[in-house]
Structures are given as C-alpha cells and as structure tokens.
Amino acid sequence: MKTAVIGLGLIGGSLLRALAAEGHDLTGFDADPATRELARAGGYRVADSVAEAIQDVEVTALAVPLPVLPKVLAELAGHDGLVTDVTSVKGPVRDLMVAHGVRRFVGGHPMAGKEISGFAAADPDLFAGCAWVLCLEPHDTDLDDWMTLARLFTAMGSRVVPVTASEHDTAVARISHVPHLFAATLARQLAGDPLAGALAAGSFRDGTRVAGTRAEMIAAMCGGNAEAVRTELRSLIGFLGELDALLASDDPVGAVIPPLHAAGELRRSWPPAPGEPEKMRVSIPALLELGRAGGWVTSVDHDEVVVLRPQGDRKPA
Amino acid sequence: MKTAVIGLGLIGGSLLRALAAEGHDLTGFDADPATRELARAGGYRVADSVAEAIQDVEVTALAVPLPVLPKVLAELAGHDGLVTDVTSVKGPVRDLMVAHGVRRFVGGHPMAGKEISGFAAADPDLFAGCAWVLCLEPHDTDLDDWMTLARLFTAMGSRVVPVTASEHDTAVARISHVPHLFAATLARQLAGDPLAGALAAGSFRDGTRVAGTRAEMIAAMCGGNAEAVRTELRSLIGFLGELDALLASDDPVGAVIPPLHAAGELRRSWPPAPGEPEKMRVSIPALLELGRAGGWVTSVDHDEVVVLRPQGDRKPA
Structure with a gap:
C-alpha cells in the first residue's frame, strides 16, 4: 500500500521502519532537514515537503506533536486520501480535522513509547504487542477506512482497540x-x-x-x-x-x-488474561462493544476480524 | 556476638541468615511452630519461647509486625540486654518500649522487602546495599548501644542512616x-x-x-x-x-x-551519587546532621565511623 509518514521522531520513525518491514511503498517526511538526512541514510525514501510526500498516497500517518498538527493540516488541504494520526488525545484532534476539512480521517494512538526520542531511537518492533487505539464514531467513521488501518497495524503485531474519541x-x-x-x-x-x-x-x-x-x-x-x-x-x-x-x-x-x-x-488481576480467539463479523456497534469490554482485534480478513476478549468476558448474545 | 532474632518471617529470617553468615552466636524464635521447624531444618538454633531465646543474649532483634509487638514486649519484662526492632514506624514503637519498661532500645528499620513473605523467602543478601535506619534521640540514646548495632548492620553491607524517630x-x-x-x-x-x-x-x-x-x-x-x-x-x-x-x-x-x-x-537527580568516603568522630549531633544531609555510615571502628554523603554536600565546618 502506498503510504506516507509525516514526522519521523520515535513513533513516526518506528512506524516507517515497521511498515517498510511489511513491504509497503513508503515515503517519509520530517520538518527537520537533519532527520530527513538520517532517514535517507537509513535507506528510506524521504520527500522534501508534505505535499511531495502525500502525492498519490492511499494512507497518510501524521506522527507530529499535537501543537504542530494545525500547520501540517494546512498543507493537507484538498488531499482526498485516508489520514490517521498517533497523538495521545483524540477528541481535540478530531475537532482539528473537521476544522481543516480533512474528510477521510480515523484517529489512532499506539500505546507505546520510550524515555528516549528521535529517529535514531526508532525501532521497527516498538508496536509488537502494544495496544493501538483506532477511533470509531457511530455515525461518522467509514468502516472500510477503519478496516484498512486495522489491517495495516495488526499486521505489525499491534492489538487494535476500537473506541470512540471520547472514550479514549x-x-x-x-x-x-x-x-x-x-x-x-x-x-x-x-x-x-x-x-x-x-x-x-x-x-x-x-x-x-x-x-x-x-x-x-x-x-x-x-x-x-x-x-x-x-x-x-x-x-x-x-x-x-x-x-x-x-x-x-x-x-x-x-x-x-x-x-x-x-x-x-x-x-x-491486571493485565487480564485473554480468552480464546473468536471470529467476528464487523459493524461499528460490534467493534465498539468489543473495545468497551476490554477486547481487541488481532487480524483482519475482508469483512471479518479475529478478536480477543479478557477471559471470562462473555460475548453478548 | 550473642544475638537473638524474634520473628522469622521474611525480614527476621533474612536477618538470621545474614548474621549467621557473619559468624554470630545466634538463637531464633517464631510464634509459629511450623516456621520454627523450617528454621531448625535449615540448621539454625531455634528456641521454644521468647524467654529461652533471649537468655544471656547481648542483642535482641524484634522482627514481628507492629500489632504483635506488645505481646512480645510483655515477655521481655526485666531483660537488660540491648533491644532493636525492624518495623516501619518508629515513634509509636519508641512509646511502646517506654510503656513496657524496655531500657536499652534503639529502633531500626531496614528499607528492604519483597512482595513475598515468610521464612522460605528469607535471603541473607536482602540487606546488602539497603538503607537501615537506626534511631538516635538527642538526650535519650546510648551512643555505645547505637554503635553496637551500626557495627552489626554495616558488616552485613547495609547503609546505616542515623535519624530521630520523628524524622524517620x-x-x-x-x-x-x-x-x-x-x-x-x-x-x-x-x-x-x-x-x-x-x-x-x-x-x-x-x-x-x-x-x-x-x-x-x-x-x-x-x-x-x-x-x-x-x-x-x-x-x-x-x-x-x-x-x-x-x-x-x-x-x-x-x-x-x-x-x-x-x-x-x-x-x-535521584538517587544522588555519593561523594568520597570520610572518617567521622561520632557524636549524636554529628550523626543526626549526617542523616539529615542524606548521608549514611558504611563501617564502624571504635569511636570512628566511615560515612558517605551525597556528592556536592559539604560537611559543615
């Protein structure tokens, strides 16, 4: 999949490395020229502007800090690809996307980090086993877009957790x-x-x-x-x-x-042991129920997902 | 030194093992018969009562929980040896000692523990490198008694910290x-x-x-x-x-x-790096100043001790 990663710090850099390991067609960008050089030296294709990075791209992951997001969103004006982000707050980011007219947006938040930062600290295995929140709003999210990202992140070993921005x-x-x-x-x-x-x-x-x-x-x-x-x-x-x-x-x-x-x-009793894997036919209500119950998606196959729930939690009839 | 350890849980059991490793003449006691058997099976001399354990003993370490202390102190009536304890609160224990007429008392508290308990979990190395508070009261503590215990615990590798019960x-x-x-x-x-x-x-x-x-x-x-x-x-x-x-x-x-x-x-900046070892002539005011400055005693030699202070802390002139 043609993907762009904007912002190549610890999270963005790790995402670039992890997606590259999955064989995706990738372009990166960072506002800092030294970081761009570092990423190029690592063998990655790095654009010199946001506009260049997102050209003909299907998925754009914004991995910049919250205060920098408005500036990047201004450069996304008119872009019609799918956009996601990795910031630790989801309601305010959703409002920003609406304000900047970004139509195809699914907010994300990988629960991963390190005490060190920067592209040099980036690690393609940072997301293996971590919870990756992907937001879903009952009347607002395109389920196909959500599934596209869930496929991308579960393939990297993340546990994809479906929740609303406010619940997150x-x-x-x-x-x-x-x-x-x-x-x-x-x-x-x-x-x-x-x-x-x-x-x-x-x-x-x-x-x-x-x-x-x-x-x-x-x-x-x-x-x-x-x-x-x-x-x-x-x-x-x-x-x-x-x-x-x-x-x-x-x-x-x-x-x-x-x-x-x-x-x-x-x-x-934390963390709870997961029960047996279950197949689930996707719908927004079913996914939100899964997230609220403490469960997550482990893999995606067309309109079905494989999910895990905490042991003892029973799927509602 | 003839020493008794009353209470053979994690702390008392570890103290018994650590003192044995230093070659002291030791007797243990625990109110629980199964614990006494366990300690005997480990090769330790274990008495069948507090009175038997403390006979002709120079130092008695009480390693029982705070609520059990009054019962043990009643059995110490008339004993004239040096008594210490290991509980995590020092003011109330000091009051208990006065109330029970224990004359030679120096309160102690090793800052060590594990999430598991009991004699089976006891570890002779539990106190190596740990802070061991030994209380000193300006007008009240016998400095020779304090030094006896400081020698005992520094020999096990503990960092002995002199403070008042209230500061502790x-x-x-x-x-x-x-x-x-x-x-x-x-x-x-x-x-x-x-x-x-x-x-x-x-x-x-x-x-x-x-x-x-x-x-x-x-x-x-x-x-x-x-x-x-x-x-x-x-x-x-x-x-x-x-x-x-x-x-x-x-x-x-x-x-x-x-x-x-x-x-x-x-x-x-925590934990602070210690400076160079210093020799110090002991007095209650000098020891209390050391403790307040974040320093500790590492060894005892007659009326001198070797101390460490946080780097950058200057000894008052």
Whole structure:
C-alpha cells in the first residue's frame, strides 16, 4: 500500500521502519532537514515537503506533536486520501480535522513509547504487542477506512482497540495522564529533604519513574486532554481525601484495609488474561462493544476480524 | 556476638541468615511452630519461647509486625540486654518500649522487602546495599548501644542512616507510605472499566505496582504512622489541586510545564551519587546532621565511623 509518514521522531520513525518491514511503498517526511538526512541514510525514501510526500498516497500517518498538527493540516488541504494520526488525545484532534476539512480521517494512538526520542531511537518492533487505539464514531467513521488501518497495524503485531474519541480520552486520562501527574507529585517530595532521598527505595522508584519524562511532553498530554484529566484528577483527589478521613478514625489500620484490599484485587488481576480467539463479523456497534469490554482485534480478513476478549468476558448474545 | 532474632518471617529470617553468615552466636524464635521447624531444618538454633531465646543474649532483634509487638514486649519484662526492632514506624514503637519498661532500645528499620513473605523467602543478601535506619534521640540514646548495632548492620553491607524517630516517620510517610496509597488510588480506576485495563501500559504498571502488596501490610504501615501520613497526604492533595487549577487556565499546557519540570529535575537527580568516603568522630549531633544531609555510615571502628554523603554536600565546618 502506498503510504506516507509525516514526522519521523520515535513513533513516526518506528512506524516507517515497521511498515517498510511489511513491504509497503513508503515515503517519509520530517520538518527537520537533519532527520530527513538520517532517514535517507537509513535507506528510506524521504520527500522534501508534505505535499511531495502525500502525492498519490492511499494512507497518510501524521506522527507530529499535537501543537504542530494545525500547520501540517494546512498543507493537507484538498488531499482526498485516508489520514490517521498517533497523538495521545483524540477528541481535540478530531475537532482539528473537521476544522481543516480533512474528510477521510480515523484517529489512532499506539500505546507505546520510550524515555528516549528521535529517529535514531526508532525501532521497527516498538508496536509488537502494544495496544493501538483506532477511533470509531457511530455515525461518522467509514468502516472500510477503519478496516484498512486495522489491517495495516495488526499486521505489525499491534492489538487494535476500537473506541470512540471520547472514550479514549477518558481511558488515557485514567491510565496514563493522571499517573504522570501522580508520579510528579511524589517526586516533588524530594525537594529540600535529602534524608527522604537516602531512604527512598522500590515503592518510590517505581511510583515516580515517569516523572523523569520531559515536562513538555507530559504537559502536552495532560494539557491537550485537560477536561478529561481534570475530571479524573478530582475524582482521585476525592478518594485520597476519603483515605485521609479513614486514617483519622479510631482504628486507622482496620479502616483502610477494605479500600486497599479492593485496589489490590484490581491490580493483581491486571493485565487480564485473554480468552480464546473468536471470529467476528464487523459493524461499528460490534467493534465498539468489543473495545468497551476490554477486547481487541488481532487480524483482519475482508469483512471479518479475529478478536480477543479478557477471559471470562462473555460475548453478548 | 550473642544475638537473638524474634520473628522469622521474611525480614527476621533474612536477618538470621545474614548474621549467621557473619559468624554470630545466634538463637531464633517464631510464634509459629511450623516456621520454627523450617528454621531448625535449615540448621539454625531455634528456641521454644521468647524467654529461652533471649537468655544471656547481648542483642535482641524484634522482627514481628507492629500489632504483635506488645505481646512480645510483655515477655521481655526485666531483660537488660540491648533491644532493636525492624518495623516501619518508629515513634509509636519508641512509646511502646517506654510503656513496657524496655531500657536499652534503639529502633531500626531496614528499607528492604519483597512482595513475598515468610521464612522460605528469607535471603541473607536482602540487606546488602539497603538503607537501615537506626534511631538516635538527642538526650535519650546510648551512643555505645547505637554503635553496637551500626557495627552489626554495616558488616552485613547495609547503609546505616542515623535519624530521630520523628524524622524517620515523616521521611517514610513521604517515600513509602504515601506512594502505597497513591498506587492503590490509581489501581482503583480499573473498577468497571475493562477498556482502561486494555490500554494501560508502562506508566500505569509502574505507578500501581505496590498496590498489589497485601492490604493488611499497607494498612499496618499507613495506619501505624497515621499522623505523619495524613500530614503528607494533605500536602500532596493540595498540590494535585494546584495542578487541577493550572489545567483549568487558558494555556493549560504552558501552565503545567514549570511544576512538572521541577519534579522531573528532582527525579532525574535521584538517587544522588555519593561523594568520597570520610572518617567521622561520632557524636549524636554529628550523626543526626549526617542523616539529615542524606548521608549514611558504611563501617564502624571504635569511636570512628566511615560515612558517605551525597556528592556536592559539604560537611559543615
């Protein structure tokens, strides 16, 4: 398939390498001339402009940071190929696509990353086994376009998860954006307290690991998804307040056991083991039900997909 | 040195093995007959009661959970040897010792653990390189007793950190107890949201790891140190509220960069690299200054110790 990748950082570069390994006809582009040279030196065809990169292309993957998207979308004006993206927030990106008149758009988000960035860190195996969200809107998405991308990404070994943009934004606020803010909040306690730094061990190390991510990157994720992040954040602040109240009770040890036990059960049963592969005839409602149930698509064959669901989850009759 | 270890779970069992490896004259005891048999089968001398275990012993290490301590202390009545413990809260334990008339007490807390427990999991190398808090109170601790224990634990490879009970309780609330509550709070988000479970990746995995610890154990740590934990928890809730307010501003991305950047700097410079070893003549004020500066004792020689401090920290003139 004739494909263009715009933006050749860690994610875009890895996508270029992974698609090349699948034998697709590829063109890359990056705004940075040095990155273009690096990609050319790696044997890839690299255009000198967005317009040149997307000429006669069936699928264009935009792998640029959210703040750069409007500029790239202006250069896509009039393009009638299928467009996808890889940013960590999907509602605002969908609004941008509508505003820029991009008609054939399916939002994507691979749940993969590294603490290092740039084309030099790109890895064709980055997406093997990772969840790749592909957005579906009940009255809005062209199912054939969705299937085209699902075929492309499952072939690279990704688990393709069908969800609406809004469901995606809430879920990632929960499992990625707020955890980054929690890590930063814990790390901050080291300020002016070298004793704490000397005593900190495993629980601190793991609980703060992602606080070391570039501040601009965490800010772009959380600020770009501010509404969903604030809703989750306030809910978690409420629960921390409940723990504080329980610790003020006559029997603080006994009082906090039940909520800690419930949280422990949830953690110990994650990640859920998948059940047996099932064949499913595709429709937007069936795919959205699959995503909501914690399932994903593992391969695509015409109008059928093979799916996995968490063990014990039963397909609705 | 004639030493007794009371309680042969993960920590007590590991201590028994580590002290045995150093050639000490050891007796163990555990309230559970099966654990006593297991330890005997491992070649250790195991008494059938606390009283028998501590007969003519110079140092007794209490490695039982906090709720069990009062029962063991009742059996120590009249004992005049040196007593230490390994529980994760030091102020309340100090009060217990006073209440039970234990005169020669130096509180301890090795910052080591595993997610598994029991004598079978005990490991003589568990304490190598770990921070082992040994409490010192300005007008209260016998420095010779403190040095006896510092010699014992540094010989096992531990980094001995001198602090007051109250400083310890604040520091562990920060770097261990509250991180456990944060992990549980994040893990709880999986309830009723299988999609979140399917998308969760590295930041969630690490941020929630310790939520899988036994609820009774987290509750004992946090509930036993409720006052310090509540103070820290409310401070962190305040900071999360500030982040929420910044995310509500006109430029949420720009607004959260400075606090995230500060937290990231703190995390990236942790753990601090130690400077060159220094010899130090011991006194309670000098040791407490060392602990507050994030330093520790690495070996003991008569009335001198060898210490390490974080690189760049200067010894006061």
